[in-house]
Amino acid sequence: MSAEVEEMLKRFQGVKNIIGIIVSDYDGIPIKSTLENQLAIHYACHMHLLTEKARQVILDLDATNEFISMRMRTSYFEVILMPSDNYFIVVIQNPSD
Amino acid sequence: MSAEVEEMLKRFQGVKNIIGIIVSDYDGIPIKSTLENQLAIHYACHMHLLTEKARQVILDLDATNEFISMRMRTSYFEVILMPSDNYFIVVIQNPSD
Numbered sequence: 285m286s287a288e289v290e291e292m293l294k295r296f297q298g299v300k301n302i303i304g305i306i307v308s309d310y311d312g313i314p315i316k317s318t319l320e321n322q323l324a325i326h327y328a329c330h331m332h333l334l335t336e337k338a339r340q341v342i343l344d345l346d347a348t349n350e351f352i353s354m355r356m357r358t359s360y361f362e363v364i365l366m367p368s369d370n371y372f373i374v375v376i377q378n379p380s381d
Numbered sequence: 382m383s384a385e386v387e388e389m390l391k392r393f394q395g396v397k398n399i400i401g402i403i404v405s406d407y408d409g410i411p412i413k414s415t416l417e418n419q420l421a422i423h424y425a426c427h428m429h430l431l432t433e434k435a436r437q438v439i440l441d442l443d444a445t446n447e448f449i450s451m452r453m454r455t456s457y458f459e460v461i462l463m464p465s466d467n468y469f470i471v472v473i474q475n476p477s478d
Contacts, residue, residue, distance in 0.1 A: 356449075359445075
């Protein structure tokens, strides 16, 4: 998994407008991150809660459906949430162009 | 508010790929919807919970930031969540093209 995560981080780091990337396990513990450690932990924990809530909402509405990803717009930036089997990825980016 | 909601519903109804639209108040009660009533109530309630969770997560990470909107991808469709002052809009659409 580690090589896969490294590869993905490398790919995202090349993308314009990206502020930070966090790869976290499902205990909300960051595995890899381009952010300062404390901030990465804070994001991982909160985005973990939001991922679980989204999964649960989608399943409750239709037990055969599955949550794939989420893009959130905020006043300051966009947050993209991409869950995978063993970890989930959080990308924080500037929304402009 | 009613005319504004009607106008918005009309605007969205013309968009290709849209499966359904729900306008709900913050008690999770649908004000207007193009879906069957029971389904609209179900969606409004669940999306209300998710909106509140997203707002809370964004605020907890930075008290000066604000949640604007969310786009969720699922196996079957996309859900777009747009909160406003007195109500929030849920758009369910096919993600293809």
